[in-house]
Amino acid sequence: MHNLARWKIRSVKPYVPGKPIEELTRELGIKGEIIKLASNENPLGPSPKAMEMVSRYIKELNLYPDDSAYSLTKKIAEMNGLSTDEVILGNGSVEIMQMIDLAFVNPGESIVTSEKSFSLYKIIGDIVGARVIETPMKDGKIDLNLILEDIKEDTKVVFIDNPTNPMGTLCPKDEVEDFMKRVPEDVIVVWDEAYYEYARGEHFKETIDYVKQGRNVIVLRTFSKVYGLAGLRLGYAFAKKEIIDALGRTRLPFNVNTMAQIAAYYALEDTEHVRKSVEMNSKGLEYLYEEFSKMNLKFYKSWGNFILVDLGINSDKPYNFLLKKGIIVRPVKNYSLPTCLRITVGTPSQNQKLVEGLKEFLEHGYS
Numbered sequence: 001m002h003n004l005a006r007w008k009i010r011s012v013k014p015y016v017p018g019k020p021i022e023e024l025t026r027e028l029g030i031k032g033e034i035i036k037l038a039s040n041e042n043p044l045g046p047s048p049k050a051m052e053m054v055s056r057y058i059k060e061l062n063l064y065p066d067d068s069a070y071s072l073t074k075k076i077a078e079m080n081g082l083s084t085d086e087v088i089l090g091n092g093s094v095e096i097m098q099m100i101d102l103a104f105v106n107p108g109e110s111i112v113t114s115e116k117s118f119s120l121y122k123i124i125g126d127i128v129g130a131r132v133i134e135t136p137m138k139d140g141k142i143d144l145n146l147i148l149e150d151i152k153e154d155t156k157v158v159f160i161d162n163p164t165n166p167m168g169t170l171c172p173k174d175e176v177e178d179f180m181k182r183v184p185e186d187v188i189v190v191w192d193e194a195y196y197e198y199a200r201g202e203h204f205k206e207t208i209d210y211v212k213q214g215r216n217v218i219v220l221r222t223f224s225k226v227y228g229l230a231g232l233r234l235g236y237a238f239a240k241k242e243i244i245d246a247l248g249r250t251r252l253p254f255n256v257n258t259m260a261q262i263a264a265y266y267a268l269e270d271t272e273h274v275r276k277s278v279e280m281n282s283k284g285l286e287y288l289y290e291e292f293s294k295m296n297l298k299f300y301k302s303w304g305n306f307i308l309v310d311l312g313i314n315s316d317k318p319y320n321f322l323l324k325k326g327i328i329v330r331p332v333k334n335y336s337l338p339t340c341l342r343i344t345v346g347t348p349s350q351n352q353k354l355v356e357g358l359k360e361f362l363e364h365g366y367s
């Protein structure tokens with residue numbers, strides 16, 4: 001049968017997710033604990049409060065969700081000093097990325113992003129038939145000056161993940177400010193802040209300020225990372241009313257399910273869970289920096305809940321070695337990083353097992 005897919009679709013390279021625990025159990029028949037450090041999930045799990053409320057509402061699953069997600073949208077808006085028409089929710093922030101391209105990018109027009117940024121910017125751009133311009137990084141960091149140079153007449157949207165995945169590096173505040181002074185007004189700048197809660201602080205530019213100033217900016221956030229709700233799929237965006245209105249026109253009804261709405265509402269109230277998660281993550285990062293340094297491994301200082309480590313050899317071997325030990329990490333060949341692994345920061349005991357596994361590999365695993 002000849003290929004019936006739209007010609008643009010034929011060349012789309014599908015997203016490569018982290019290996020699910022169940023798949024590893026099936027493939028290798030591993031008994032005992034499997035540690036997944038492959039998808040930047042919160043190893044502490046969801047907020048206990050959120051879990052309790054989800055179980056309370058489970059009997060309402062016969063009903064459609066509230067399409068407007070009224071209570072959650074209001075809560076997010078209030079917590080961030082915005083009005084409800086400046087907030088939109090998505091089935092994961094990836095759905096909002098798709099809404100952005102559908103709402104603003106005509107086929108053939110361009111999108112600019114960084115070559116090693118989150119892979120879905122390119123994938124979704126390809127799906128909608130955009131021309132995706134990928135700007136090289138500099139020393140493992142997004143080069144905002146090069147992004148400015150790559151913006152063309154037909155550029156509609158720029159996607160910047162800050163911190164960036166998989167490198168984990170940050171565009172510092174002064175660079176973001178300089179970029180925002182120089183970027184053309186009619187280009188929509190998307191600041192994807194999936195790791196916001198880990199990165200916020202003196203070096204981080206609060207890009208929500210640009211939304212409040214009426215700039216053409218979209219800020220993406222998610223409940224998949226620090227809030228530990230990746231399985232429920234819920235992301236959100238801030239932007240001015242006109243932008244949110246355009247995004248809303250591309251949104252399918254009931255895109256955010258009832259359990260996600262409830263869990264997120266209560267997760268937002270559980271500030272202690274967020275605090276604990278962020279604290280555990282920074283201690284975990286310090287531990288991994290120290291251990292990787294002792295092993296003479298190259299790594300980037302991370303502003304997220306993961307770390308990119310360079311083993312200097314084809315990553316297949318260490319990846320498979322760790323899999324056999326029940327540790328799932330993420331190879332990043334699809335980002336042209338063939339010798340690197342991206343590792344999510346786990347609990348202290350998970351981090352320790354990971355380090356032991358890597359040490360063992362470096363001592364005996366090459367053969």
Ligand SMILES: Cc1ncc(COP(=O)(O)O)c(C=O)c1O
Pocket residue numbers: 039040091092093094095118161163164165192194221222223224230233234235
């Ligand atoms: C930079 C970045 N943006 C967005 C996402 C996806 O978020 P969500 O689960 O909300 O779709 C990820 C997931 O790893 C990410 O690294």
